[in-house]
Amino acid sequence: MSAPRVSVEGVGRDYEGRDGVPFPVLKGLDMVASDHEFVAIVGASGCGKSTLLRLVAGLDEVTEGVIRVDGRPVTGPGPDRGMVFQQSTLFPWLTVWQNLRFPRGLAVHAEATSREVSEYLSRSEALLNMMGLARVRDSYPNQLSGGMQQRVNIARALVANPAVLLMDEPFGALDAQTRETMHDLVLHLFAAEKTTALFVTHDVEEAIYLADRVIVLAPNPGRVDSVHSIPWGRARTQDLKLDGAFVRLKGEILARIRATTAVHADRELLESMTARTRASSLAEEKGKS
Numbered sequence: 001m002s003a004p005r006v007s008v009e010g011v012g013r014d015y016e017g018r019d020g021v022p023f024p025v026l027k028g029l030d031m032v033a034s035d036h037e038f039v040a041i042v043g044a045s046g047c048g049k050s051t052l053l054r055l056v057a058g059l060d061e062v063t064e065g066v067i068r069v070d071g072r073p074v075t076g077p078g079p080d081r082g083m084v085f086q087q088s089t090l091f092p093w094l095t096v097w098q099n100l101r102f103p104r105g106l107a108v109h110a111e112a113t114s115r116e117v118s119e120y121l122s123r124s125e126a127l128l129n130m131m132g133l134a135r136v137r138d139s140y141p142n143q144l145s146g147g148m149q150q151r152v153n154i155a156r157a158l159v160a161n162p163a164v165l166l167m168d169e170p171f172g173a174l175d176a177q178t179r180e181t182m183h184d185l186v187l188h189l190f191a192a193e194k195t196t197a198l199f200v201t202h203d204v205e206e207a208i209y210l211a212d213r214v215i216v217l218a219p220n221p222g223r224v225d226s227v228h229s230i231p232w233g234r235a236r237t238q239d240l241k242l243d244g245a246f247v248r249l250k251g252e253i254l255a256r257i258r259a260t261t262a263v264h265a266d267r268e269l270l271e272s273m274t275a276r277t278r279a280s281s282l283a284e285e286k287g288k289s
């Protein structure tokens with residue numbers, strides 16, 4: 001079996017709370033993604049999905065454990081990983097084509113040969129066409145709809161041919177109709193591209209429709225709750241969402257997410273009840289003395 005493209009090994013990340021005391025957002029998190037695998041990450045709000053993605057991107061540092069891409073530990077951002085966020089990160093003063101032409105790829109390869117540059121430009125051109133952006137090539141970002149802007153962001157993240165594409169709620173701000181179009185575009189894109197994807201979303205239906213595997217994270221601290229293999233090949237159409245097996249799987253994953261938050265809610269309730277009991281017995285003792 002070949003080595004995983006991405007491996008997350010015993011990863012923990014602590015942040016400082018409002019009281020100045022560090023608290024673990026992620027703890028002992030293990031997961032892998034193989035070559036050309038599409039892995040969706042879901043879980044309750046605040047369970048650390050974005051933190052995990054930022055760590056893989058090298059935008060943040062692990063407190064413990066290690067993340068490897070093709071066996072190499074991640075120590076910072078690199079051209080082997082492209083990232084797409086919920087909000088567009090296009091340069092507003094550049095056209096679509098200029099945004100595609102000037103990502104870090106060319107900057108990193110200041111010594112690039114003319115052959116490399118021309119390969120790079122023809123890849124930009126191919127992505128422009130594949131993402132249906134040819135007719136807006138000379139438009140500026142503020143002249144585009146949110147969906148079109150996200151197409152440019154995805155194309156730009158792929159221009160440098162990254163081994164891994166990281167997407168953090170890329171369609172979270174789009175309307176339902178545009179999301180569906182984007183889902184089919186992403187399926188088409190992944191049939192053509194040989195990249196591995198880690199995709200964070202709140203939308204379980206979106207996760208199942210796009211992914212080979214869906215990983216559910218549990219909160220406090222963030223860790224893997226369950227892993228769900230998606231039994232359908234990549235040639236998917238919107239009708240799949242109405243299939244009984246699809247609906248059942250969606251129910252199972254939603255139930256897992258609810259279970260992880262129920263445990264959390266119970267613990268919070270218990271802690272607040274304990275605190276209240278302690279406070280009232282202290283008040284009682286004060287009253288007696």
Ligand SMILES: Nc1ncnc2c1ncn2[C@@H]1O[C@H](COP(=O)(O)OP(=O)(O)OP(=O)(O)O)[C@@H](O)[C@H]1O
Nearest residue numbers: 015016025043044045046047048049050051052202
């Ligand atoms: N830089 C930071 N400093 C302190 N706390 C942080 C920082 N970044 C994230 N957190 C906290 O870490 C926890 C996890 O945040 P994260 O954004 O990774 O969760 P998430 O699962 O992506 O949430 P959502 O689904 O709501 O986007 C939250 O409690 C958040 O407040």
